[in-house]
Amino acid sequence: MVRILPEMPLVTVQPDIVSSRVNQRSATGGNAQRIGRKGSHFRIDFVSEPLDPDEARQWGDLRAEDDVVRIPVPQPGLDIGAPGTDCTVTGGPQSGANLTITGLTPHYAIRKDQLLNHYASDGSVRLYRARSEVVADASGEVTVPLETMLTWPAYHSDVIDFTDPKIEGYPTADPSSWLMDGHGYQTLKFSVEEPG
Incomplete structure (x- = not known):
């Protein structure tokens, strides 16, 4: 609940x-990954x-x-503007550290460090942060690089919310x-x- x-x-x-x-170091103590x-x-x-x-x-x-x-x-000092009212995942299932979204206001700019929620197919709400600024194209589609990998697959038409992150x-x-x-x-x- x-x-x-x-x-x-x-x-x-x-x-x-x-x-x-995971931080890995070579057996000889040199390289780190x-x-x-x-x-x-x-x-x-x-x-x-x-x-x-x-x-x-x-x-x-x-x-x-x-x-x-x-x-x-809260995101103090960030003017969210008008991202769009029907933002959803397009394509999928998606995984990794990028999320392709449609339904944004054309040319809407997602700011670096701006938060968003993914309303996932398991009923939970997941929080993500944009790794860099990106701008939606004229049709309202954009691929957002995320600071962390998706923790649950993003399926086509899953709801995305920028206006009230939780x-x-x-x-x-x-x-x-x-x-x-x-x-x-x-x-x-x-x-x-x-x-x-």
Whole structure:
């Protein structure tokens, strides 16, 4: 089950990649190689502003033991513009570190480090980041280089969303999140990690 978390007044957001890459070094200690592998995924650490008791109670789902949560990921300073309302995967199944998308506004520019969600065939929402800037062609199609490999095959017509990126995964709350100050306020500190 997916538990949808509310919007939060945030103090800090720290995205990080949980990497599956392999570092190999030759037997003689000389050459080193770094090999990317499927499975690298996001973990994001969040810290809230102090929340009053009523606000804090809305966040009890952070204690979920076996469910995933979904929460928006802010992109401060990034004007998303109008990417299009019917963005989908074209072709497929796709794998690797590129994703071909159609349905974008013609000539829409996807910025380096811009986030996107893939609504996958297994019902989950996966988060990716564009590795470089790319511009859709006149028909609204583009191939987006991704920072990490796809962790699930992208099938033709799977939905892609640029307007409201979210992370979906397992929550881990710092035990101090439930500490109330003298006025009953709580500052939530937690991470959400994709299953991979």
